[in-house]
Amino acid sequence: MTSKNGKDHLILEAVDSAIENFGDSRGELIPILNHVNRILGYLPSEALEEISTRLKSPRSQLFSVASFYHMLSTQPRGKHVIQFCESAPCHVVGGREIWQTLKDTLNIEDGETTPDGEWSLITTSCLGLCGVGPVIVIDDDAYGNVTPDQVKDILARYNNSEAQ
């Protein structure tokens, strides 16, 4: 199987499982997109096309929805996605330094992915974990009370898990 077919296969599988879970009505579009985005890491245009056929909805509508919400991405993202909470409570307890440290450490800006495809850095709106700010979320793990010195160690956990 070529890698192109492999990719198509993955996309089809993701769309299948989304529609199996939520049905094929237009009203279920956002749960479906969330589901596919979660499995594939982003919404490739092939996936949107496939969903468009299944839901019998124009592609333009799907693209307009997919591009509206922060959590849906139409661009490929890194293996690990770092979400940085940019809200006021985190901002006033030192969030700015964490943001700067993240950008410096990874050498990327907001919304970018490292050239090796390991990390994507995005901001997120309030995660509601304000009691323990500043907060970052890597993939599904939340880290609270983060200090600039800890950033390297936290990132290293993810590199280590691959080395093992």
Place this chain on the structure above:
Amino acid sequence: MMKYFRTHILVCVDPECLSKGAHEIVDALNDELVATGLIDEVQVLETSRIGACAQGPEMMVYPESVHYAGMSVDDIPYIVEEHFLKGRVAKKFVLPIKSIKDEELSAPTSKEIRIVLRNCGVIDPENIEDYIAQNGYMALGKVITEMSSEDVINELKKSGLRGRGGAGFPTHLKWTLTRQPASDTKFVVCNADEGDPGAFMNRRVLESDPHSVIEGMIIAAYAIGASHGYIYCRAEYPIAVRTLNIAIQQAKGLGLLGENIMGTNFSFDLEVRMGAGAFVCGEETALMNSVEGKRGEPRPRPPFPSVKGLWEKPTNINNVETYANVPQIILKGADWFASMGTEKSKGTKTFAMAGDINHTGLIEVPMGITLREIIYDIGNGIRDNKEFKAIQTGGPMGGCLPKEYLDLPVDYESLMQAGSMMGSGGMIVMDEDTCMVDIARFFMEFTQDESCGKCTPCRVGTRRILDILERICEGHGRPGDIEQLEMLCKEIKQDSLCGLGQGAPNPVESTLNHFREEYEAHIHEKRCPAKVCKALIRFEIIEDACTGCTVCARNCPVNAISGERRQTHHIDPDICIRCGICEQVCNFNAIEIV
């Protein structure tokens, strides 16, 4: 019949504990209990917030009230053998009870009253029987068997409950307006899109006491004649979504949701809808578009949702906290509820305290309490004994109030008159080191980013305000900027389509009103009084204090510091990037900001 267990183990599954392997602990406990034949005597449950996540993973054992923390999967066989088989507490992992601290919700102080938060941390949110044991679903039973829909609405009217999402619209009126139109389909929607930065009251209720919200929604559905409901929960709250789904399944299992509720001919079905990260979806008309699977852009009002809401059908939308109050009002009576609060604002309100305050976290206070009581009596004052400077209430659409307003009673009208608002309940306390122009810029950056772009005043206006504020913070403020900001604020407020645009200028307006001199210092003197705006500050070395130890020079990332060993050093302001590292590393406090 309920199964009887001699011992219950509650394992904390909050994000922090999960990241430390809480689920693996649960699995290991179950495996070990099966292996030792104790699985019918000891039950493992998942819970949230025991309070020592920092030392997690953690678990509580009842009825012994033993708190274990910091164990790993490999320690589980030992703990099971010692504690559950031999009955000896595994001391190595015990945390003394007194050290239990819920970072979000401490024990209530004398000024607090817990109604909405009463079950948080007390019951297992994933076990409906725990909720029922706290008189859960009794209000629903009373409503369905003893009350007509008019009775329910009248009781709410007497109670004086107003929308807890922030605007304070009388709840009974909303319900009446949705009840009136003749329509075969009506909807009840819960707005759980708690997007205000710093506000996490609703998350806590959804994660810790989901049934109180569900029960409130069923009662609303009964009162207005709706047969279907949605809880629109933001995607940033995955645990809340999970807890809600479990709760809904359990309620359906007991006939409290679905067809023929409690054996009557009243039916109501409920499902959770997850957002995908868009602040504007907290606005009710944008929320409805999002539920329908569209872009979350607001719709013009009128028609109001009570007339044409979800899929053009009459729809009642309330906030999480509003619904959570309803069962208590039905059970304890409108008079009880109305006995708390002020003339026009009844009951309690939950707030999330954040910022430069000693005790951050959730509180629930009677309406009418003063800001001073909240900050000093409940919040224990400002961190590091600094001066209070301002409190931001009402989220990014609210305003900043200075110390002259500390004795302001917290109710809908007073806050509005002071130029802020109740909002959903975020409160950010700021100390003397906060630059109010920077704060205004920060909030504007937020609303500008979250503006959905549908209407011009909000889309372009917030951008213009942000441009001016950025210019001021960068030291390029011009005479006339203040007047232009004021004009922009006024027009955006008047002409925007929804609450986001109408409220967006509030942080700027309120800081202009209360901290105008700071704007003036930035613009005319190119000076940031709080020493925050980097373009307007310089780092200097105090000659007398400098020992010439070279630490600052060695740590400076841009080599802006020169000087021989044991000689006074010097910072070149043209090279310096104002990162502040020199100030942090200096052991002699020889670096000052001017």
